[in-house]
Amino acid sequence: MIAGGGLTVRGSVDAGGVLAALTAEDVPALLAAGDATLWGPEAEPEASIRLGWLKVLEASQQLVDRLAKLRAELLADGLDHVVLAGMGGSSLAPEVICRTLGVDLTVLDTTDPGQVRAAVSDRLDRTVLVVSSKSGGTVETDSHRRAYLDAGLDPARQLIVVTDPGSPLEAAVTGVAREVFLADPTVGGRYSALTAFGLVPSALAGVDVSELLAEAAALHATLADPAGPATALGAILGAAALAGRDKLAIADDGSGIVGLGDWIEQLIAESTGKAGVGILPVVLESPTAPVAGGPDVLRCTVGGAMSSGSFLSGGLAAPELSVSGGLGAHFLAWEFATALAGRVLVINPFDQPNVQESKDNTNRLLASGLPTEKASSVDGAVEVYGDMEAFFHGVGDDNYVAVLAYLDRHADADAEKLRALIAERTGRPVTFGWGPRFLHSTGQYHKGGPAKGVFLQITGAVAEDLPIGGKEYTFGALQAAQAAGDREALAQRDRPVLHLHLTDRAAGIAQLLAALR
Numbered sequence: 001m002i003a004g005g006g007l008t009v010r011g012s013v014d015a016g017g018v019l020a021a022l023t024a025e026d027v028p029a030l031l032a033a034g035d036a037t038l039w040g041p042e043a044e045p046e047a048s049i050r051l052g053w054l055k056v057l058e059a060s061q062q063l064v065d066r067l068a069k070l071r072a073e074l075l076a077d078g079l080d081h082v083v084l085a086g087m088g089g090s091s092l093a094p095e096v097i098c099r100t101l102g103v104d105l106t107v108l109d110t111t112d113p114g115q116v117r118a119a120v121s122d123r124l125d126r127t128v129l130v131v132s133s134k135s136g137g138t139v140e141t142d143s144h145r146r147a148y149l150d151a152g153l154d155p156a157r158q159l160i161v162v163t164d165p166g167s168p169l170e171a172a173v174t175g176v177a178r179e180v181f182l183a184d185p186t187v188g189g190r191y192s193a194l195t196a197f198g199l200v201p202s203a204l205a206g207v208d209v210s211e212l213l214a215e216a217a218a219l220h221a222t223l224a225d226p227a228g229p230a231t232a233l234g235a236i237l238g239a240a241a242l243a244g245r246d247k248l249a250i251a252d253d254g255s256g257i258v259g260l261g262d263w264i265e266q267l268i269a270e271s272t273g274k275a276g277v278g279i280l281p282v283v284l285e286s287p288t289a290p291v292a293g294g295p296d297v298l299r300c301t302v303g304g305a306m307s308s309g310s311f312l313s314g315g316l317a318a319p320e321l322s323v324s325g326g327l328g329a330h331f332l333a334w335e336f337a338t339a340l341a342g343r344v345l346v347i348n349p350f351d352q353p354n355v356q357e358s359k360d361n362t363n364r365l366l367a368s369g370l371p372t373e374k375a376s377s378v379d380g381a382v383e384v385y386g387d388m389e390a391f392f393h394g395v396g397d398d399n400y401v402a403v404l405a406y407l408d409r410h411a412d413a414d415a416e417k418l419r420a421l422i423a424e425r426t427g428r429p430v431t432f433g434w435g436p437r438f439l440h441s442t443g444q445y446h447k448g449g450p451a452k453g454v455f456l457q458i459t460g461a462v463a464e465d466l467p468i469g470g471k472e473y474t475f476g477a478l479q480a481a482q483a484a485g486d487r488e489a490l491a492q493r494d495r496p497v498l499h500l501h502l503t504d505r506a507a508g509i510a511q512l513l514a515a516l517r
């Protein structure tokens, strides 16, 4: 057990060799000091502009008063419903923070027309829209902003923007939005939890972010120590992956932190899944949910005060890793550990070289139109493009299955139950991702990580489409092009993809669940 800075890491994995090597080369201290050479010469140019998360806490602390003042002004104006439009690293942290503290925040990270329509028509007159995008060029986020403006949102009163200086979004909203927060450009999206990207939406929704920053500061003081908990975590992740335990099953053990697994998933999958290696996070519904897989899985519990020995039965009966502490400490520790694991795996943890492929395919399909495909078979509300039996029979002992659901994560929430059922049926680790959200997370790993994935893509009929102001395509067309674009990207890599289209979403999901049971 290693404890310090408000975080405790317990692990039964033999990480001694990796830890000794990291210590001998002084890596924890060098990383804490922001040394950009740690990932080799090829990664150095990117790393040299991506280590700002190690020294951002002071600047973040200075945001606290400004945010409190702005929140008070918004409330005085009758704006008490905060909506966050942002993908991946630009929304996952605020979602965890607000859910954990029971603060109401609507997160929009989808192109599903029904889900976007439901958000836009919910309390519009009381809504403050926070549009968060580092690059300022992410199509989903740009489309959300357009949808709200189309619906009549007054930007001078109701629009707040978080972006990097000089982005096209900054140019588009300066003088238009109520307030623009310019973030630190030396912090990449998935490392931005403790910057303006994590803090602005959370504080405006009503979270006192000081506590989060204090927890992170306490952990920060331990980073350079080779005996510190964040280094232990990084050494365990790296050593396990080197030894073939490259799936990280994550379950919350009842700590009250809600959704941390989804944030960790993006951080680890997008940071490590490249050059044919990587760690695949498998987010479980609970410690007793089926994990599946064998010695390739590292079982981890996060967030709680319960010790690993507390688990007597179920999926994570004997977690080999458990991490407990406050949310601020978790954020910084996992970021540090991921950067260390990147060094151990000899990859650049700050780029996402394969995310662009699906985006390029999407753009091409939006311009040229979707290919016409004919269903191989139709069963009730499910159109099958491929061979379902062959797909499931083809799942081998070294595969993982990724369920990719381009659906409404609220209205079609039952689709998530497919994960555990498919894990039980195939005996292999199964991930579940909502499209297009996962494209900014595990999507990098699917294309850049080990070629071991088999992919079940699910799309659904659109009852009522939604136009996007200033664009020739609708949300429905964008969603369909994203799904088709990702199918192409996977097929180009010879990965098996089975596409199911639900002509009636509720009936189709119920049918799939019944078939798997």
Ligand SMILES: O=P(O)(O)OC[C@H]1O[C@](O)(CO)[C@@H](O)[C@@H]1O
Pocket: 087, 088, 089, 090, 132, 133, 134, 135, 136, 137, 138, 141, 189, 190, 270, 352, 355, 439, 440, 441
């Ligand atoms: O903040 P942005 O630039 O809109 O990007 C959103 C997300 O998309 C990615 O850049 C790539 O998928 C993520 O790393 C990032 O968090």
